[in-house]
Amino acid sequence: MKIFTSDQIKKWDEFTMRSNGISSLELMERAAHSCAKWFVQNYFEINSFAIFCGAGNNGGDGFAIARLLYKKGFEVILFADESQVYSESAAINQKKCKDISGLEILKFENANNFIFKENTIIVDALFGIGLNRPIQGKFAHLIQFLNDLNHLKISIDIPSGLMADEMIADQAVVFKANDTLTFQSWKKSMLHPETGIYCGNIHVRDISLSEEFNSLEPSNELVIDEKIIGEIYQPRNEFSHKGTYGKATVVAGSYGKIGAVVLATKAALKSGSGLTFILAPKCGYEILQISCPEAMFISGGENEVVNFSIEENSTLGIGPGLGTHSDTEKSFLNFLKTCKNPLVIDADALNILSKNPDYLKLIPKSSIITPHPKEFARLFGPTENSFARLDLAREKAHELQIYIVLKDHHTQVITPDNRVFYNITGNSGMAKGGSGDALLGIITSLLAQSYSPENAAIFGAWLHGKAGDFAAEEFSKEAMLPSDLIDQIGNVFKYLNKKVLPKNRKD
Numbered sequence: 031m032k033i034f035t036s037d038q039i040k041k042w043d044e045f046t047m048r049s050n051g052i053s054s055l056e057l058m059e060r061a062a063h064s065c066a067k068w069f070v071q072n073y074f075e076i077n078s079f080a081i082f083c084g085a086g087n088n089g090g091d092g093f094a095i096a097r098l099l100y101k102k103g104f105e106v107i108l109f110a111d112e113s114q115v116y117s118e119s120a121a122i123n124q125k126k127c128k129d130i131s132g133l134e135i136l137k138f139e140n141a142n143n144f145i146f147k148e149n150t151i152i153v154d155a156l157f158g159i160g161l162n163r164p165i166q167g168k169f170a171h172l173i174q175f176l177n178d179l180n181h182l183k184i185s186i187d188i189p190s191g192l193m194a195d196e197m198i199a200d201q202a203v204v205f206k207a208n209d210t211l212t213f214q215s216w217k218k219s220m221l222h223p224e225t226g227i228y229c230g231n232i233h234v235r236d237i238s239l240s241e242e243f244n245s246l247e248p249s250n251e252l253v254i255d256e257k258i259i260g261e262i263y264q265p266r267n268e269f270s271h272k273g274t275y276g277k278a279t280v281v282a283g284s285y286g287k288i289g290a291v292v293l294a295t296k297a298a299l300k301s302g303s304g305l306t307f308i309l310a311p312k313c314g315y316e317i318l319q320i321s322c323p324e325a326m327f328i329s330g331g332e333n334e335v336v337n338f339s340i341e342e343n344s345t346l347g348i349g350p351g352l353g354t355h356s357d358t359e360k361s362f363l364n365f366l367k368t369c370k371n372p373l374v375i376d377a378d379a380l381n382i383l384s385k386n387p388d389y390l391k392l393i394p395k396s397s398i399i400t401p402h403p404k405e406f407a408r409l410f411g412p413t414e415n416s417f418a419r420l421d422l423a424r425e426k427a428h429e430l431q432i433y434i435v436l437k438d439h440h441t442q443v444i445t446p447d448n449r450v451f452y453n454i455t456g457n458s459g460m461a462k463g464g465s466g467d468a469l470l471g472i473i474t475s476l477l478a479q480s481y482s483p484e485n486a487a488i489f490g491a492w493l494h495g496k497a498g499d500f501a502a503e504e505f506s507k508e509a510m511l512p513s514d515l516i517d518q519i520g521n522v523f524k525y526l527n528k529k530v531l532p533k534n535r536k537d
């Protein structure tokens with residue numbers, strides 16, 4: 031799914047109106063119906079809504095939703111500033127509400143003294159993607175007041191105070207929603223931690239904006255959806271053998287950190303590589319042979335990996351629990367000098383590379399590195415916020431001609447040609463030591479199976495998150511472990527074959 035800027039979304043709305051032969055008012059009605067339907071489906075038992083409407087088309091949506099919910103028998107109260115100059119469509123919808131005798135429109139100021147019923151849902155239709163400056167004055171007071179209410183809060187299109195594609199100022203006032211019903215596609219600000227925190231759960235509402243515009247309009251930022259995954263995933267060929275699915279080698283571990291090797295290896299095995307090898311120190315030999323009997327062990331030293339004797343033609347994932355011992359560092363750097371094929375690099379291998387900017391030049395072209403924000407900062411320097419971090423990652427991915435999998439709540443896969451793929455699977459239950467080791471194993475395994483580096487990174491990030499979601503469903507976010515995530519990889523492949531492929535395959 032492409033991510034568009036607010037200007038592009040406006041063009042998309044206009045293109046749709048022209049090509050469908052409908053007015054702005056009709057498109058607004060479509061959007062409002064879609065939201066009203068969601069409210070009925072999800073909150074049928076709650077019959078009270080307080081809807082706050084601004085002067086633009088977002089406010090227009092609010093008025094139209096109020097009318098639709100009222101007509102369905104819900105109790106609705108509207109708050110608006112009657113002195114504001116409404117957009118054309120908002121004015122028409124405001125008038126339609128005024129004409130309904132049971133639908134009261136109160137002033138914003140009245141909200142302070144209004145007694146909201148305990149189960150009233152607060153709906154934010156103050157500002158949408160037309161916000162063009164920080165919120166101040168009476169709107170800021172109103173939003174602060176609403177944020178302090180202990181009620182369920184839902185934003186229409188985007189929480190008021192957020193711009194679709196920009197970072198917010200330090201002291202910005204933003205409506206803090208539990209859920210956001212956004213039209214047609216994700217907005218960039220919903221995917222970054224500093225701004226996404228205001229959105230709650232995102233529900234993308236399909237309002238049938240033009241498919242033609244969507245395919246023609248360029249965007250180098252995308253959300254990894256199931257359509258993309260359906261196109262990447264290659265189901266296994268029944269007439270195949272273990273040689274068909276490549277050789278993956280996990281290069282990892284040091285004394286006391288053999289668990290990281292187990293996790294990375296198991297994740298690689300579960301992701302389908304034909305042959306899986308482990309290059310680890312001897313101290314982990316028994317643990318690894320017992321916990322990962324399907325993998326073959328190659329000794330890389332006594333307590334650390336100091337010898338990169340790699341199985342021929344195998345794809346390497348390097349880093350988990352590797353340690354940064356000077357001998358490990360020396361042999362890793364020497365190995366890199368001879369290495370031409372793309373690698374997957376994480377954790378301590380990244381920490382070694384961060385010691386000297388010249389080391390970065392040793393990374394083979396088209397390799398995939400998987401830093402978390404702290405590792406990223408060690409490698410490339412600090413940035414002010416996640417938007418700036420992404421910009422720097424784009425610069426570095428291009429300069430080094432590598433793929434960067436920037437781990438975050440919405441992990442970003444950045445390609446050497448400046449595209450960004452945001453992952454929307456995964457959850458906070460994965461914020462635990464060991465999750466990253468599993469990701470390295472998954473991506474290495476996919477790369478070994480001849481997925482291109484780009485597809486291995488995108489598919490790997492998605493698969494990892496989806497397995498995490500399945501694990502959270504079964505064990506809770508708190509109790510789920512990275513090993514539970516690995517155990518769910520099989521269910522994700524089953525899901526892909528049953529649910530995703532039939533929808534997305536043309537052949």
Ligand SMILES: NC(=O)C1=CN([C@@H]2O[C@H](COP(=O)(O)OP(=O)(O)OC[C@H]3O[C@@H](n4cnc5c(N)ncnc54)[C@H](OP(=O)(O)O)[C@@H]3O)[C@@H](O)[C@H]2O)[C@@H](O)CC1
Pocket residue numbers: 043053054055057058061062084085086087088089091117156157158159160161162163164165166169186187188213
């Ligand atoms: N038919 C369609 O196109 C459809 C559109 N849809 C909906 O429309 C939304 C976009 O609507 P929009 O463009 O009217 O912008 P919106 O955010 O409602 O308000 C902008 C107004 O606020 C003002 N303003 C800006 N910043 C301000 C500030 N800080 N403090 C105070 N005022 C500020 C600005 O006026 P200004 O003061 O800049 O002259 C302007 O009056 C979109 O998110 C979706 O919900 C859907 O219904 C689908 C169909």
Ligand SMILES: [K+]
Pocket residue numbers: 088154155156157158185186187188189190
């Ligand atoms: K809003």
